[in-house]
Amino acid sequence: MDDDTHIDADHVDILQTFIESHGFLSWLDLTVEELERGRIVMSVPYDEKLVNPGSPVGSIHGGIAATLVDTASGFALRSTFDDPTTGSLATTDLNVTYLRPATNDLRVEAEVLRTGGSMGYTDTLVSSVAPDGEEKDVAVGRTSYRLFHDSE
Ligand SMILES: CC(C)(COP(=O)(O)OP(=O)(O)OC[C@H]1O[C@@H](n2cnc3c(N)ncnc32)[C@H](O)[C@@H]1OP(=O)(O)O)[C@@H](O)C(=O)NCCC(=O)NCCSC(=O)Cc1ccccc1
Numbered sequence: 455m456d457d458d459t460h461i462d463a464d465h466v467d468i469l470q471t472f473i474e475s476h477g478f479l480s481w482l483d484l485t486v487e488e489l490e491r492g493r494i495v496m497s498v499p500y501d502e503k504l505v506n507p508g509s510p511v512g513s514i515h516g517g518i519a520a521t522l523v524d525t526a527s528g529f530a531l532r533s534t535f536d537d538p539t540t541g542s543l544a545t546t547d548l549n550v551t552y553l554r555p556a557t558n559d560l561r562v563e564a565e566v567l568r569t570g571g572s573m574g575y576t577d578t579l580v581s582s583v584a585p586d587g588e589e590k591d592v593a594v595g596r597t598s599y600r601l602f603h604d605s606e
Pocket residue numbers: 524525526527528529542543544545546600602
């Protein structure tokens with residue numbers, strides 16, 4: 455990892471502590487798998503509590519993928535702040551396109567497309583192991599955020 459993408463290892467612990475103290479995110483058992491400046495990978499394990507009752511393929515509710523898109527994007531954007539432990543951000547737009555049912559553990563990768571003085575944008579990909587055993591894309595997402603740097 456070069457200096458442009460390096461981020462303190464402590465920051466993963468800070469994000470994981472945030473998740474564990476969050477009622478909703480901790481309930482999903484969300485884990486930060488990889489973090490570098492402007493990019494993050496996170497996962498949620500398959501759990502029957504997340505599955506749509508009566509779904510013939512056992513598909514996970516779409517709100518879970520949407521939550522992954524939002525959370526991973528917010529974290530990826532925060533990682534671009536001069537000091538990622540200060541400031542905050544608010545989601546202003548979130549778009550998710552569902553490509554196929556998710557029936558297994560979920561993985562999301564979020565990448566920052568651009569940050570300006572007050573707005574940030576991300577591109578995300580959610581994937582899951584399909585019944586044929588192959589990891590496949592289950593959703594793609596695009597987001598925008600209002601960034602509140604510490605000085606505001
Ligand atoms: C704030 C803005 C985006 C507008 O912005 P602008 O047009 O630039 O307007 P302006 O700069 O004038 O500020 C206006 C007001 O904003 C107040 N403010 C200051 N700091 C913050 C702050 N940090 N957050 C929110 N508001 C803040 C400030 O005091 C002022 O208040 P006032 O009006 O003077 O009393 C507005 O459209 C909005 O709130 N939308 C709803 C957004 C929403 O609810 N999204 C969903 C949940 S987000 C999520 O879950 C993300 C996440 C990801 C991953 C993990 C965890 C979380």
